[in-house]
Amino acid sequence: MVKLTIDGIQVEAEKGTSVLHAAESVGIKIPTLCYIKDLLPDGSCRMCMVEIESRGRTKMETACTAQVSEGLVVTTNSEKVRNARRNILDMLLSNHKTDCFSCPSNGDCKLQELCFEYGIERTTYSGEQTELPIDDSNKFFTYNPNLCILCHRCVNTCHKVVGRGAIDTMERGFDSAIGTPFHIDWADTNCESCGNCVQACPTGALTMKRRKNYRKYQIDKKVLTTCPHCATGCQYYLLVKDNRIVDVEGANGASNKGLLCVKGRSA
Template sequence: MVRLTIDGKVVEAKKGTSILHAAESVGIKIPTLCYIKDLLPDGSCRMCMVEIENRGRTKMETACTAQVAEGLVVTTNSEKVRNARRNVLDMLLSNHKTDCFSCRANGDCKLQDLCYEYGVSKTSYEGEQTDLPIDDSNPFFTYNPNLCILCHRCVNTCHKIVGRGAIDTMERGFDSVIGTPFNVDWIDTTCESCGNCVQACPTGALTMKRRTKYRPYQVDKKVLTTCPHCATGCQYYLVVRDNEIVDVEAADGPSNKGLLCVKGRSGCF
């Protein structure tokens, strides 16, 4: 165990623990966009930047990748840190459509939430924006590359949690998109249309097609139940609007751990 200080709180954590986890253990929230619990950190979004003082030297690092060490002094919400996060959001918006009212994820978007929290309403980096065709070929969900922030949450979910490896980051630089290897049709890939990549997406880039029937703020209630399609016992929430089931969301049940198969997620639609 090592001792460090996070926002004035003395914290004891096991050696090898990330600063993100150490902060969470004492109730300090650090914002993330790319991080997925229980996976090795991707460190691509840079939203979890914190100040770390060690032996008189202070530097900025990502809390998801930086590990605890004896005597560290960590600051998670200084003006320098907040400015760094604002700059990240500013750059993300430089290549992101901001017509939120027409977006299926309006009200259920982590990027939107963070932009509100940090007061970023538009980008200061004006220039060309990605204008790529929307991929609507999958029978259950849609991919809009113009709303993608390349956080890799969908790719990491598919590769490292689901174990299918049906999607990946294609092309490079400004042309980067999430797609199927060799750009083949969905029916010719290993994709089972489970939709776990969609649930992992923090923006409106990946959305279920049935999202056209409702917005999150119109939901009346969510009812926890057990999937009836097999004996595994996966748990999910029935999303109800006006006494009609409009969607399902995977719950962190003992047998499914926040995942669903295509039958569980889309079998009743």
């Protein structure tokens, strides 16, 4: 165990613990976009930047990748940290469509939520934005690369959680996008349409097609139940609008840990 200070709070954590987890253990919330619990950190979004002072030197690091050590002094919400996060959001918006009213994830978008929290209404960077074709070939969900922030949550979910590996990050630089091998249609890959990548997406890039029938803020209640399609016992929430089931959302059940198969999510 090592002792460190986070925002003036004395914290004791096991060696090898991330600063992000150590902060969470004492109720300090650090914003993330790419982080997935129980997976090795990706560190691609940079939203969890914090100030870390060690041996008289202070530097900015990502809380998801930085590990605790004896005597660290961590600051998670200084003006320097908040400015760094504002710059990150500004850059993300520089290549992101902001017509939120027409987006199925309006009101249920982590990027939108963070931009509101940090006061970012529009990008300060002018220039070209990517214009890539929308892949609507899958029966159940749509991928709009023009709303993607390349956080890799969908890829990491597909590869490391589901174990399917149907998608990956394609091309490089400005042309980077989440795609399928050899650019074939999503429907023609080994994707089994489980939709776990969609649930992992923090923006409107991946959305279930049935989302066009409702917005998240219209949901009256969520009902926890057990999937009836097999004996595994996966749990999910039924999303109810106007006394009708409009969608389901994977719950952290003992047998499924938030995951669902195509039957559980869409049957």
